[in-house]
Amino acid sequence: MSAGRRGRGSVAAALLVAVLAWVVLYPLLIVAADALRGDVLAVVRSRAEWLALWDSVWIAIASVALAAAIGVPLAFLFERFDFPGRGVLGALMALPAVLPPLVGVIAFLFLYGESGFVARAVMAVFGLREAPWRLQGAGAILLVHAYSMYVYFYLFTRAGLARLDESMLEAAASLGAGRWRTIRRVTLPLLRPVLAGAALLTFMTALASFSAPYLFGGSFRVLTTQIVATKLNGDLPTAMVETLALTVVALAGYAFLRLGEGRGLLVAVGKGTAPRPRRIASAALRRLTAAAGWGLAALLLLPHLTLLLVSLVPDGTWTTQALPPRYTLANFAALVTEAERLRPLLNSLWMAAVATAAAVAAALLAGHLVVRLRARLARPIEWLLTLPWVVPGTVLAIGLATTFGVTRPLAGRFVLVGTALILPLAYFVRSLPLTGRAVLAGYRQLDPALEEAAQSLGAGRWKRLWRVTVPVLRPALAAGGGLAFVTALGDFVTSVLLYTYDTRPISIEILSSLRLEQVGAAAAFGVVLMAVSAAALGVGARVGGTR
Amino acid sequence: MEKRFEAAHPGVDVRWLDMGSQEVLDRVRSEHANPQADVWFGGPASLFATAARESLLAPLTGDSVFWLSVYRTPAVIAYNRAAVPDSGAPRDWDDVLAPRWKDRVLIRDPMASGTMRAIWGMVFERSLAATGDTAQGAAWLRRLDGQTREYVQNPAIMTEKLVRQEGWITLYDLPDVQITIRRGRDLGYVFPSSGTPVIDDAAAVVRGAKHADLARAYVEFVRSPAMQILAAREMYRLPARTDLPADSLPDWVRQVEATMKVAPMDWERLDRDGAAWMAYWDRHIRGTGKSGS
Numbered sequence: 001m002s003a004g005r006r007g008r009g010s011v012a013a014a015l016l017v018a019v020l021a022w023v024v025l026y027p028l029l030i031v032a033a034d035a036l037r038g039d040v041l042a043v044v045r046s047r048a049e050w051l052a053l054w055d056s057v058w059i060a061i062a063s064v065a066l067a068a069a070i071g072v073p074l075a076f077l078f079e080r081f082d083f084p085g086r087g088v089l090g091a092l093m094a095l096p097a098v099l100p101p102l103v104g105v106i107a108f109l110f111l112y113g114e115s116g117f118v119a120r121a122v123m124a125v126f127g128l129r130e131a132p133w134r135l136q137g138a139g140a141i142l143l144v145h146a147y148s149m150y151v152y153f154y155l156f157t158r159a160g161l162a163r164l165d166e167s168m169l170e171a172a173a174s175l176g177a178g179r180w181r182t183i184r185r186v187t188l189p190l191l192r193p194v195l196a197g198a199a200l201l202t203f204m205t206a207l208a209s210f211s212a213p214y215l216f217g218g219s220f221r222v223l224t225t226q227i228v229a230t231k232l233n234g235d236l237p238t239a240m241v242e243t244l245a246l247t248v249v250a251l252a253g254y255a256f257l258r259l260g261e262g263r264g265l266l267v268a269v270g271k272g273t274a275p276r277p278r279r280i281a282s283a284a285l286r287r288l289t290a291a292a293g294w295g296l297a298a299l300l301l302l303p304h305l306t307l308l309l310v311s312l313v314p315d316g317t318w319t320t321q322a323l324p325p326r327y328t329l330a331n332f333a334a335l336v337t338e339a340e341r342l343r344p345l346l347n348s349l350w351m352a353a354v355a356t357a358a359a360v361a362a363a364l365l366a367g368h369l370v371v372r373l374r375a376r377l378a379r380p381i382e383w384l385l386t387l388p389w390v391v392p393g394t395v396l397a398i399g400l401a402t403t404f405g406v407t408r409p410l411a412g413r414f415v416l417v418g419t420a421l422i423l424p425l426a427y428f429v430r431s432l433p434l435t436g437r438a439v440l441a442g443y444r445q446l447d448p449a450l451e452e453a454a455q456s457l458g459a460g461r462w463k464r465l466w467r468v469t470v471p472v473l474r475p476a477l478a479a480g481g482g483l484a485f486v487t488a489l490g491d492f493v494t495s496v497l498l499y500t501y502d503t504r505p506i507s508i509e510i511l512s513s514l515r516l517e518q519v520g521a522a523a524a525f526g527v528v529l530m531a532v533s534a535a536a537l538g539v540g541a542r543v544g545g546t547r
Numbered sequence: 548m549e550k551r552f553e554a555a556h557p558g559v560d561v562r563w564l565d566m567g568s569q570e571v572l573d574r575v576r577s578e579h580a581n582p583q584a585d586v587w588f589g590g591p592a593s594l595f596a597t598a599a600r601e602s603l604l605a606p607l608t609g610d611s612v613f614w615l616s617v618y619r620t621p622a623v624i625a626y627n628r629a630a631v632p633d634s635g636a637p638r639d640w641d642d643v644l645a646p647r648w649k650d651r652v653l654i655r656d657p658m659a660s661g662t663m664r665a666i667w668g669m670v671f672e673r674s675l676a677a678t679g680d681t682a683q684g685a686a687w688l689r690r691l692d693g694q695t696r697e698y699v700q701n702p703a704i705m706t707e708k709l710v711r712q713e714g715w716i717t718l719y720d721l722p723d724v725q726i727t728i729r730r731g732r733d734l735g736y737v738f739p740s741s742g743t744p745v746i747d748d749a750a751a752v753v754r755g756a757k758h759a760d761l762a763r764a765y766v767e768f769v770r771s772p773a774m775q776i777l778a779a780r781e782m783y784r785l786p787a788r789t790d791l792p793a794d795s796l797p798d799w800v801r802q803v804e805a806t807m808k809v810a811p812m813d814w815e816r817l818d819r820d821g822a823a824w825m826a827y828w829d830r831h832i833r834g835t836g837k838s839g840s
Binding site: 046048106109113114115131134136214215219228229230231232233234235315317398401402405406407415417418496497500501504512514515516517519522 | 562564565566569570573574577578579580581582583597658659697698700701702703704706707708711712713726727730731822825826829830831833834
């Protein structure tokens with residue numbers, strides 16, 4: 001490696017760190033300074049606070065376990081075996097990622113709630129007078145988490161498996177290792193970066209999760225809902241101390257899981273072709289797998305179908321019947337005919353696109369600097385990329401609102417609140433971990449010999465990036481970028497604090513419809529959001545899938 | 548209403564951002580360097596008092612009037628008429644604690660709702676007036692907690708749950724109940740016989756508003772007799788003005804004025820001690836009523 005390349009790398013790394021620190025770390029420090037001015041001791045002494053803290057932690061750990069238990073086997077099934085419908089089903093499995101916020105949770109309510117389809121069906125079958133369960137407490141939260149977060153494990157593991165080198169598996173087999181031994185000793189160690197990446201994302205998402213505990217928690221308190229309750233009560237100092245506590249827990253979790261990712265020394269050397277999916281030999285087993293796959297897909301699609309159904313119901317007509325008595329397209333017609341209602345969709349699209357493009361570019365630069373050049377600032381870069389997941393979205397939004405709510409040019413603070421820039425900036429910050437983790441994990445699996453070969457063949461820097469690195473990283477880019485886009489498109493937590501009239505996104509329009517008790521209109525928005533998200537992920541999967 | 552204002556002021560486009568009153572205060576606070584809002588319309592007067600103390604509002608008339616009352620919003624006991632006949636509905640707050648409503652009461656989460664805070668405040672203030680401390684009120688709220696099926700965060704979801712009979716009765720504010728009824732939901736409501744808190748819903752101009760003069764005109768406009776009557780007819784709002792001709796108001800207003808008993812409230816005290824009461828309820832009462840009984 002030439003000294004010049006190193007030098008340019010250092011400058012680029014320093015610039016990247018400066019920009020990331022400015023938009024990610026600096027706002028948080030301003031929030032932390034506020035927290036330490038509060039009565040820290042009173043919070044530390046309170047039993048209720050410790051209970052909420054403990055509930056947050058165990059819910060997050062259980063969510064990781066459940067999400068991994070569902071996502072990893074599914075990824076193996078779809079990446080390793082061939083059976084009828086594999087392509088379509090494989091894409092459908094990612095659909096929980098496109099269940100929109102707020103109305104998605106409401107779909108769960110109509111489906112699994114005590115007055116939902118499933119409970120009413122059970123009541124009818126067994127002649128019960130009361131619903132057999134309530135969608136409340138830790139069980140309900142875990143149900144929603146497992147459903148929405150297994151997608152991280154599923155997509156990341158598939159991306160990792162797609163990048164595995166078949167020759168390694170063949171070598172293990174020729175050395176006499178059985179199938180399980182190969183999985184345990186070769187496949188899983190090679191997958192460790194992606195698994196640790198997925199675990200990290202799931203843990204952080206579950207820890208910061210707000211809508212599920214907010215709507216289903218009842219009296220079961222986690223820190224995120226505790227913070228909002230405290231804040232709504234006007235006790236901002238205590239809320240800030242609680243926020244700090246949550247951040248500390250998240251940092252500890254991050255440090256622990258980061259150990260599991262290793263130093264990225266295990267890369268697949270060789271020509272890097274992944275094993276082809278194996279056709280399941282037994283015809284009966286093949287059909288059984290396909291049937292189970294379709295059954296599972298149907299189960300995963302139920303919330304989406306429920307939402308579609310609700311969007312077709314005139315408001316107020318569906319009360320205690322098993323199925324809605326009347327249907328209408330009026331809710332959708334309103335979306336198309338009223339310009340005011342089309343605007344939020346366009347807003348969300350451009351803001352999510354800009355934020356995702358910027359986050360992908362930042363992640364590529366970071367991957368190059370951290371993994372390839374091993375820049376001296378590698379660890380700060382990685383740390384800054386992950387930080388937005390470590391802190392809940394609400395805190396990021398409060399941090400941005402505080403930092404960019406005043407004009408102090410010398411302190412690097414400018415008024416962005418109330419402008420069209422603040423939301424794309426917030427989405428960008430929230431997207432960084434998604435694109436960052438995926439691209440870094442991809443880079444770690446990427447054989448440096450490929451780029452070196454291109455260089456020795458005379459390819460310049462941009463040509464290497466465009467012709468070698470990006471194509472090989474495509475699964476990781478598509479996974480990270482797709483998730484980032486869809487997350488920004490449906491973002492609620494940060495939007496609600498930062499939107500303006502001109503930049504109001506879809507989730508805010510859903511919230512407004514709900515406040516006006518137009519559940520059908522809200523569901524119609526949700527269906528449109530879902531369709532756009534699914535299309536985006538579908539394009540992403542196609543881009544990532546071609547090899 | 549904004550259409551009429553636009554008609555009276557050509558070139559003006561009135562735009563709404565709809566949110567909870569506590570959220571408005573948060574937003575006005577965080578935007579104080581670059582205020583985006585001109586008018587803050589709706590919310591308990593006590594919140595406006597807090598905002599005025601923090602210099603977030605511009606004076607309306609003179610230097611000392613920072614907000615004006617627009618509507619009066621009473622709390623009611625609402626019920627699903629498919630599950631509860633009108634004759635069987637609770638008549639007063641204490642009736643909600645009767646054994647037959649056990650696990651049938653839905654409550655809008657009181658931390659987020661101004662109406663609920665007013666009811667909770669009334670319970671604590673009654674306890675203070677009767678016994679000199681808040682213990683009796685805390686005990687009452689613990690019994691209510693024992694009756695409560697669920698604390699619901701979102702008003703729309705609470706209405707769904709009430710309509711779908713997950714619960715039968717709830718405590719709510721009058722305009723929301725009436726609008727829900729107009730949407731075809733079969734709900735009924737009663738004014739508690741011992742009196743109900745009536746919230747002063749106010750409007751103000753945000754300090755540093757980009758269109759301050761128009762904003763003042765808007766506040767005057769919503770308080771004008773014609774708009775007060777329109778709001779009563781179309782949005783079920785009780786006018787704050789008392790000088791309106793009685794025959795211009797819809798029947799329901801006269802009925803409400805005849806049947807509603809207003810509970811005496813020390814709003815300044817609620818403004819001062821409310822946060823501590825709510826924090827105590829949240830940490831020590833929520834979820835404890837069932838084990839205690």
